[in-house]
Amino acid sequence: MTAAITFKNVTKKYLSLSGETTAVDRFHCTIPEGEFVGIVGPSGCGKSTLLSMLAGLFPPTGGEILLFHEPVTGPSPVIGYMLQQDYLLPWRTILDNVWIGLEIRGQKTTEQIEYAKSLLYEMGLEGTEQKYPHQLSGGMRQRASLVRTLAVRPKILLLDEPFSALDYQIKLQLEDLIARTLQKHKITSVLVTHDLGEAIAMCDRVLVMANRPGRLKNIVNVPEEIRALSPLEAREHVEFHKLFRKLWGDLQNVE
Structure with missing residues (x-):
């Protein structure tokens, strides 16, 4: 399967008057073409920073990001x-x-x-x-x-908390609609969210980030029996609740 996105030991550091801060530390992951991946983690763990680097808005301090095996050097027409x-x-x-x-x-x-x-x-x-x-x-x-x-x-869609400002009912309706649309058009997607249920219901895999500096702590595969359902139906599946508790436990134990 073709790799749509490749993070190779990506690090991002910021300099300020108070010193150097590492926002993302040696993040390494490959996302195949057509996959829908969620990224969850504590506030300030570098989730949105990863998306911004992936979009080419600013470069990593160390490591490399590839889109379809080509290095990211700036904004790309393949990304929405x-x-x-x-x-x-x-x-x-x-x-x-x-x-x-x-x-x-x-x-x-x-x-x-x-x-x-x-x-x-x-x-x-x-x-x-x-x-x-x-x-x-x-x-x-x-x-x-x-x-x-x-x-x-676009061949790749980045979603940064796109439903967080919406009422819960509208949010659930949009999750279903967007999940169907992205599946139909076979678009590789990366969703940053604080909502663990949203990540499980919509995504094929969930990447769990550890806190400050942001590191990849765990990768959780969403079972096929959940992925075969709509996001609304997925929330009622017994495996959904097991996976939610696992992700919740991962986030409680971030270092």
């Missing part, structure tokens, strides 16, 4: 990044927001526009094309944000 906030432009309609990435890349062709519209329909946003962000609910705006990210056809 979805954040907690939707960052839709308030003066543009939903459809205009959705294809802004295509405009920036000079890829706003008739074919790409139709693909973007099909994603809107797939996300249950048909009829919102000419509306503005303030006319949509928070959950609908997050769906529109995902469509904008997927419209440029």
Whole structure:
């Protein structure tokens, strides 16, 4: 199986007036193409720092990150990044927001526009094309944000706490919708979350980070019987609760 993402002993250090701080320490992991991986750990353990380095926003201090065996040297067109906030432009309609990435890349062709519209329909946003962000609910705006990210056809999707600002019911609905969409389009995905249940319900594997400096403490495989279910159904499976307790125990014992 092709390796989509490879972390090779990645370290990130920051310098400040108070001295040197190691945010990530010798992180080593390979993520195959098409896999959905979750990253959990205590606040400040370097989860978002890993995503930012993976996205090419800044380089590691040591080690190397590869995308499809090529070193990351800056932002890559193969990566899409979805954040907690939707960052839709308030003066543009939903459809205009959705294809802004295509405009920036000079890829706003008739074919790409139709693909973007099909994603809107797939996300249950048909009829919102000419509306503005303030006319949509928070959950609908997050769906529109995902469509904008997927419209440029990324091979890898980074999700940094994308549901944390939403009501629990909307969050569960979005988990189901996004999990189905990513599986359908076979997109390699990395989810950073504080919600252990979310990581288990959506992901194939869960990477557990130890605290300060951030290190990879454990890798937990989600059983096939859970992965075969929707995120909502997965939460009712007996193995889900066993895995939740294991991850909870791992996090209580981080060093």
